[in-house]
Amino acid sequence: MLNPNYKASAILVLTTMLAAIGWIFSKETLQGLPPFLFIGMRFLLASLCLLPFCYAALRRTTLKTISFAALVGVLLGGAMMCWIHAMSNTEALAEGAFIASLSMLFVPVVAWVLFRQKPPRSFWISMPVAVAGMALLSLSGGWQQSDSQIWFAACAFMLAIHFNVNSRFAQQIPILLLACIQLFVTGLLSLIMSLTVEQIPAQVPASVWGWFALSTLLATSLRYVLQTVGQKQITASNAALIMLLEPVWTATLSVLWYDEVFTLNKALGCALILSSLVLYRVGSRPFRAARRVARIERGPDSFIDASAETQACTKKSDE
Numbered sequence: 478m479l480n481p482n483y484k485a486s487a488i489l490v491l492t493t494m495l496a497a498i499g500w501i502f503s504k505e506t507l508q509g510l511p512p513f514l515f516i517g518m519r520f521l522l523a524s525l526c527l528l529p530f531c532y533a534a535l536r537r538t539t540l541k542t543i544s545f546a547a548l549v550g551v552l553l554g555g556a557m558m559c560w561i562h563a564m565s566n567t568e569a570l571a572e573g574a575f576i577a578s579l580s581m582l583f584v585p586v587v588a589w590v591l592f593r594q595k596p597p598r599s600f601w602i603s604m605p606v607a608v609a610g611m612a613l614l615s616l617s618g619g620w621q622q623s624d625s626q627i628w629f630a631a632c633a634f635m636l637a638i639h640f641n642v643n644s645r646f647a648q649q650i651p652i653l654l655l656a657c658i659q660l661f662v663t664g665l666l667s668l669i670m671s672l673t674v675e676q677i678p679a680q681v682p683a684s685v686w687g688w689f690a691l692s693t694l695l696a697t698s699l700r701y702v703l704q705t706v707g708q709k710q711i712t713a714s715n716a717a718l719i720m721l722l723e724p725v726w727t728a729t730l731s732v733l734w735y736d737e738v739f740t741l742n743k744a745l746g747c748a749l750i751l752s753s754l755v756l757y758r759v760g761s762r763p764f765r766a767a768r769r770v771a772r773i774e775r776g777p778d779s780f781i782d783a784s785a786e787t788q789a790c791t792k793k794s795d796e
Contacts, residue, residue, distance in 0.1 A: 485710035489719040492704045497726030499696025500570050501734055502688050503561070509678065509685030512565040513671035516557055519689070521664030523697050527657040534654045546655050549643050550662030556635035557663050558670060563628035571728030571737055572614055575747045576629040578724045582607055582757055583637035591641060603757035610749030613742045656701075718758050721751065 506515050528535075535543075560577065567573055582603060585596035614626065646655070671677070707716065728747060731737040 481710050482715075485707045486715070486719060488703050488707035489711070489716055490722060492700055492707060493720060493722040494726055495696055495700040495703070496723045497574070497730055499692060499700065500564075500574060500727050501730055502692035502696050503564055504570060504735075505688040506685055506692055507561075507565050508688075509681045510689065511671055511675040511677070512561040513558060513667045513675055514677065515689065516561040517664045517667030517669075517671055519664070519693050519697060520557065520660045520667065522693055524657050524660035524664060526698055527653060527660065531651060531654040531657050534651045535657075538650065538654065542650055543658060545646060546650055546658040547662050549639065549646055549655075550659035551666065552635060552639040552642060553659050554663035554666035556632050556639055558667055559628050559632035559635060561667075563625045563632065566628070567623065567625035568735065569623075569625070569737060569743075570731040570735070571724070571739070571747060572743060573625060573629045574724035574727035574731075575750045576611070576614070576626060577633050577636075578721070578754060579607060579611075579630070579750065580633040580636035580640070582754060583634050584640050587634075587637045587641050591638075592645075599757050599759070603753040606749050606756060607753035610746045610753060613746030613749065718755070721754050721758070724751065 503515070510518075563573055564570075582600070585594070585600045588594040589596055611626075611630075643655075643659075711719075724747070728737075728739075732739065
């Protein structure tokens with residue numbers, strides 16, 4: 478029988494593949510649908526799919542709580558509109574995926590500003606690596622920063638704000654209801670934006686509706702169901718490391734599907750961004766493990782020294 482941890486890891490790997498394929502589905506859908514109209518219909522439909530499962534909780538929830546959840550949904554809506562706008566103006570999906578994945582590295586910065594939570598030591602190690610990666614993505618015969626890079630970075634920053642606020646509010650409302658409200662608000666805002674700035678096409682090819690259906694059902698609904706199932710059976714840190722595969726799969730699919738050319742600068746930039754995320758997630762654990770191995774090899778006396786060192790550090794922190 479398969480170990481539950483291995484099973485959960487396999488489910489999360491499949492989740493990252495679906496997320497990566499979702500980039501392709503979205504890009505193909507944009508060939509026939511305006512970006513804000515697409516993201517509006519996609520998220521509105523997803524919220525309606527969730528509604529039957531949280532309708533009872535919705536009836537018991539106060540209007541004030543729903544309003545707060547809707548405000549959190551505004552943050553998600555802003556992030557998604559930045560993302561889809563960037564998607565509609567770039568052919569470099571791999572580059573965009575790696576930039577968008579920086580959202581988790583922005584989370585401690587936002588927490589520091591909003592909630593006075595000091596970032597961990599691993600953040601200060603990984604941030605310069607990420608900045609170097611972003612610089613390499615923009616260097617191609619000189620400094621050439623594209624608009625899509627800015628919009629992808631804006632998406633990552635807004636997702637970081639949403640993550641912090643959502644984490645605090647998730648304690649006050651059932652998760653499924655919170656997701657449903659946020660998806661609904663995101664869809665509604667995007668549709669309003671579409672009616673304001675976009676021209677609705679008179680006719681949409683059937684193939685585009687096929688891509689839209691795949692994006693909604695596989696890359697949105699099934700993806701988040703699998704992600705929820707996988708995360709229930711594995712530690713958060715291990716799940717986060719596995720989720721880093723999403724930009725890797727996206728880059729691979731972009732090269733295979735769109736023949737995207739990877740220059741040396743782009744390849745090194747994406748590699749540095751991925752390295753920064755791994756450094757942030759792993760933190761100092763490898764170094765602590767190495768110290769434990771070294772103490773075992775030195776013998777029993779080393780554990781006495783380690784105990785004294787721990788007590789000294791504890792005393793220092795108390796002071």
